[in-house]
Amino acid sequence: MPTTAELLEQADAHSAHNYHPLPVVIAAAEGAWMTDVEGRRYLDLLAGYSALNFGHRNRRLVEAAKAQLERVTLISRAFYHDRFAAFCSELAELCGMEAVLPMNTGAEAVETAVKTARKWGYQVKGVPDGQAKIIVVDGNFHGRTTTIISFSTDPEARAEFGPYTPGFEIVPYGDLAALEVVVDENTVAVLLEPIQGEAGVLVPPPGYLAGVRRITAERNVLFVADEIQSGLGRTGRTFACEHEGVVPDMYVLGKALGGGVVPVSTVVANRSVLGVYRPGEHGSAFGGNPLACAVALDVIAMLRTGDFQQRAAELGDHLHAELDALVGGGVDAVRGRGLWAGVDIHPGQGTGREVSERLMERGVLVKDTHGATIRLAPPLVITKDDLDWGLAHLRDVLEVA
Numbered sequence: 001m002p003t004t005a006e007l008l009e010q011a012d013a014h015s016a017h018n019y020h021p022l023p024v025v026i027a028a029a030e031g032a033w034m035t036d037v038e039g040r041r042y043l044d045l046l047a048g049y050s051a052l053n054f055g056h057r058n059r060r061l062v063e064a065a066k067a068q069l070e071r072v073t074l075i076s077r078a079f080y081h082d083r084f085a086a087f088c089s090e091l092a093e094l095c096g097m098e099a100v101l102p103m104n105t106g107a108e109a110v111e112t113a114v115k116t117a118r119k120w121g122y123q124v125k126g127v128p129d130g131q132a133k134i135i136v137v138d139g140n141f142h143g144r145t146t147t148i149i150s151f152s153t154d155p156e157a158r159a160e161f162g163p164y165t166p167g168f169e170i171v172p173y174g175d176l177a178a179l180e181v182v183v184d185e186n187t188v189a190v191l192l193e194p195i196q197g198e199a200g201v202l203v204p205p206p207g208y209l210a211g212v213r214r215i216t217a218e219r220n221v222l223f224v225a226d227e228i229q230s231g232l233g234r235t236g237r238t239f240a241c242e243h244e245g246v247v248p249d250m251y252v253l254g255k256a257l258g259g260g261v262v263p264v265s266t267v268v269a270n271r272s273v274l275g276v277y278r279p280g281e282h283g284s285a286f287g288g289n290p291l292a293c294a295v296a297l298d299v300i301a302m303l304r305t306g307d308f309q310q311r312a313a314e315l316g317d318h319l320h321a322e323l324d325a326l327v328g329g330g331v332d333a334v335r336g337r338g339l340w341a342g343v344d345i346h347p348g349q350g351t352g353r354e355v356s357e358r359l360m361e362r363g364v365l366v367k368d369t370h371g372a373t374i375r376l377a378p379p380l381v382i383t384k385d386d387l388d389w390g391l392a393h394l395r396d397v398l399e400v401a
């Protein structure tokens with residue numbers, strides 16, 4: 001059995017260095033816990049950026065996948081399969097909308113949302129061909145494709161990947177006045193995260209989402225909510241938009257929809273929006289495959305009970321009470337909602353990366369973002385005792401620094 005050091009060296013020698021992972025090599029996982037190749041156990045307080053909302057190897061989801069593996073896994077969209085109808089209708093119902101367009105990764109779903117909004121703009125709104133404008137916000141994260149990084153404001157994500165896709169205008173996040181000014185007759189959509197994950201779990205000011213809804217409705221513009229990370233239970237509701245009683249025109253979903261088993265993403269909207277497509281205009285060989293649909297169907301059923309949302313809300317209140325108590329003691333600020341927090345580490349305590357490394361040595365895994373911030377997004381199945389154990393270590397590494 002190779003050692004951790006050997007595996008790290010081999011991985012780094014033969015992979016592109018587009019990530020800077022913590023030096024831990026995972027071999028197994030269950031629930032909120034992961035085990036490395038040397039048998040050390042770690043509490044997972046990241047949950048794959050919300051891809052693992054239901055925990056590692058959730059029994060129900062693994063059983064759903066296994067059962068489907070024994071029947072049919074992939075057919076392409078050239079034919080129908082017997083899980084597709086239920087997947088589309090049940091996901092649409094969960095979202096309170098009429099139709100679903102399945103893809104695989106989050107970035108693909110965002111690309112789908114961009115294409116959908118443009119086509120809607122030309123066909124329904126009557127925007128002159130080639131003139132459609134989509135408004136996005138500062139600090140956004142919507143994925144890594146060429147078009148998506150074209151409207152990123154993060155130099156790391158953007159630099160040296162041009163020429164960039166035109167058709168986007170960036171306004172400050174949380175600023176309704178700035179948004180209202182740039183909406184024009186060619187604007188087809190406002191695309192934003194109702195809570196910005198990668199940016200450091202930024203919650204917009206109260207009334208912002210409701211204001212975006214009002215402006216977009218008044219100006220005949222689609223409100224596209226990227227709920228890939230914020231949606232499906234994370235914030236204590238099925239969708240983060242619900243905290244302001246807002247229903248967008250399009251949900252973009254991914255991450256947790258695949259239950260931590262397979263990549264599943266979708267755009268969900270009413271027929272008046274998704275009805276713009278004709279056969280051949282968009283698609284994916286893997287999108288909506290039987291295995292993906294089987295797993296996602298159980299994810300949807302689990303969300304329908306409301307239990308995970310309630311758990312995220314209750315444990316989230318506890319998490320935020322504990323984290324708020326650290327402000328001034330090694331922590332400069334805490335943001336977030338539900339079981340999701342961005343914690344700004346005081347510079348005297350070291351960088352977010354250094355705090356993450358110290359936590360790793362104690363068996364707690366988190367991820368830093370933007371230098372000084374660590375992000376906590378535990379699996380929603382975590383026990384209160386395990387969460388408290390992880391938080392005790394966070395307190396300790398801040399005190400010893």
Ligand SMILES: *Cc1c(COP(=O)(O)O)cnc(C)c1O
Pocket residue numbers: 049104105106107108110141142143144193197198226227228229230254255
């Ligand atoms: C992760 C994420 C994406 C991209 O998803 P991938 O599956 O990595 O392509 C897009 N939007 C948001 C808000 C995300 O958190």
